[in-house]
Amino acid sequence: MSTTQSERLRELLEPLVAARQLDLEEIEVSRAGRRRVLRVIVDSDDGVELDACAEVSRALSEKLDETDAMGEDEYVLEVSSPGADRPLTEHRHYVRATGRLVKLRLTEGSELVARVLGVDDEGLDLEVPGVKGRKPTARRVEFAEVAKARVEIEFNRKDKKEEEEA
Numbered sequence: 129m130s131t132t133q134s135e136r137l138r139e140l141l142e143p144l145v146a147a148r149q150l151d152l153e154e155i156e157v158s159r160a161g162r163r164r165v166l167r168v169i170v171d172s173d174d175g176v177e178l179d180a181c182a183e184v185s186r187a188l189s190e191k192l193d194e195t196d197a198m199g200e201d202e203y204v205l206e207v208s209s210p211g212a213d214r215p216l217t218e219h220r221h222y223v224r225a226t227g228r229l230v231k232l233r234l235t236e237g238s239e240l241v242a243r244v245l246g247v248d249d250e251g252l253d254l255e256v257p258g259v260k261g262r263k264p265t266a267r268r269v270e271f272a273e274v275a276k277a278r279v280e281i282e283f284n285r286k287d288k289k290e291e292e293e294a
Contacts, residue, residue: 133157133197137166140197144187145170148180151220153210157203164203166192169210173224176209216277222247225279230254232269233276241280242267 137155145152145168154169170176170184185207192198192205216222216230225244232240242254243264251270258264 137197140191140195141168141188144191145184148184148187150176150180150184153214157198160204162202164198164201165206166198166203167206167208169208171210171224173220181207181209212281213278216279219247219249219271222252222277229280229282230277231280232274234269234273235275236273240267240269 134155134157137157138152141155142152150170150172152168153171154167156165156167156169158165158167168184168188170181185205188207189205214221216225222244226247227244229241229243232242234240240254240256242256244252245255245266246253251268251273254267254269255264256267
């Protein structure tokens with residue numbers, strides 16, 4: 129997808145997504161056989177439920193039908209939330225990962241798996257799990273030190289709703 133088309137689609141669709149208190153994370157146009165696929169990824173601090181994706185999809189579809197933003201060719205519109213393995217690239221992604229286990233690749237080459245305890249404008253306050261019976265330790269990592277980051281999947285972790293009910 130050309131940068132111009134991407135920018136045009138973002139300008140067209142972002143206000144509709146924002147009106148539903150969601151963030152427009154990504155827009156991607158790709159080919160699937162003869163058709164094109166327009167993937168729109170949305171998110172929020174509280175996550176995105178299926179009903180919200182459906183509502184956004186209807187609003188975006190109507191707007192795209194009113195304009196020639198996708199041209200005359202057939203296309204399929206897919207609206208979804210980001211996957212669990214999505215890289216953390218924006219400040220808001222780190223804020224949403226508070227309480228979660230993350231894997232960081234640092235600019236100096238090492239990797240670190242730690243729980244995000246807090247986020248501010250400069251970096252992250254982390255809890256590094258203890259190894260072999262040792263207690264966890266606190267660590268501060270500045271954003272400038274992070275080359276890559278993503279949430280680690282925890283199958284035995286309680287989510288916020290379960291913790292509140294307990």
